[in-house]
Amino acid sequence: MPVYYDTQIDSALMLGTAQYPSPAIMAQAFHAAQAGIATVSLRREGGAGQDFHKLIKGLNIPVLPNTAGCHSVREAVTTAQMARELFETPWIKLEIIRDDDTLCPDVVALVEAARILSDDGFQVFPYCTEDLSVCGRLVDAGCRVLMPWGAPIGSGRGLNNVYGLRSVRAHFPDIPLVVDAGIGLPSHAAQAMELGYDGVLLNTAVAKAGDPVAMARAMALAIEAGRLAHQATPIEARDMAAPSTPVFGMAALGQGGMA
């Protein structure tokens, strides 16, 4: 099971807390998913925050606050500082957006903010792209977890660049890796785990499913299947067929006159 900044987590699934039909369904989905971490955010207090805080406490799992919606280093750093105080955790899912259509991370700002926050004692979980240079810069900046996207947030497109994600895994064998965003189906989540990723972070795929609780369970099963598959060392794909049934000992039945 994954270890993030010396904290062992009992599940490879990080689950978001947004967009559920109701707080009760959210809680049931977390239970069904056996999620190890809950992602949360900060927004202007309009009256709902206090009840939500109690709901999150009731989940009894670590929370990972995010800086969703931030477009600059300064916004993200200030948001992280507020989150640390509010949620009493040094963990921060660092998210700085450059492009609003794709919610593509601003990787330049991300590296700068990651350095500022790491130097200030934060334990940064950067939402990044699968670019090896960016991932390297983030590690240089102090990140001990990387969270490359599978596809744009909420798109449900799965793993857009399997080669790239595999490369990140190969280049950073000792850094916990999480596919964050873009997961739509359990098969996508299983694929991420089959690549050797340590975890998957998803929200929309469960919260907006017709039956979020059932989908939460499906995701949990897929993630476990993918994790076991990776540990079991899958076979390499090949172009030519290779019979699985032994050829030796086959009865000679084709030499008669029936052709």
Added chain:
Amino acid sequence: MKITLNGEARDLAGPSVSDALIQIGLGTAKVATALNGSFLPAAARATTTLNEGDALEVVAPMQGG
């Protein structure tokens, strides 16, 4: 004094940020604050005086992905 609270113009007596939070009913609420774009720790609210035109952000836990 006139300040901007979470993006809206408000007239609050203050004088401290702690006083202002009490005045808007969030004296004991689980919130975090930023003053003019910079984080203001909870421990500093009582000794931080609001000034005319300040922008105060008061945020709370919310759903997120």
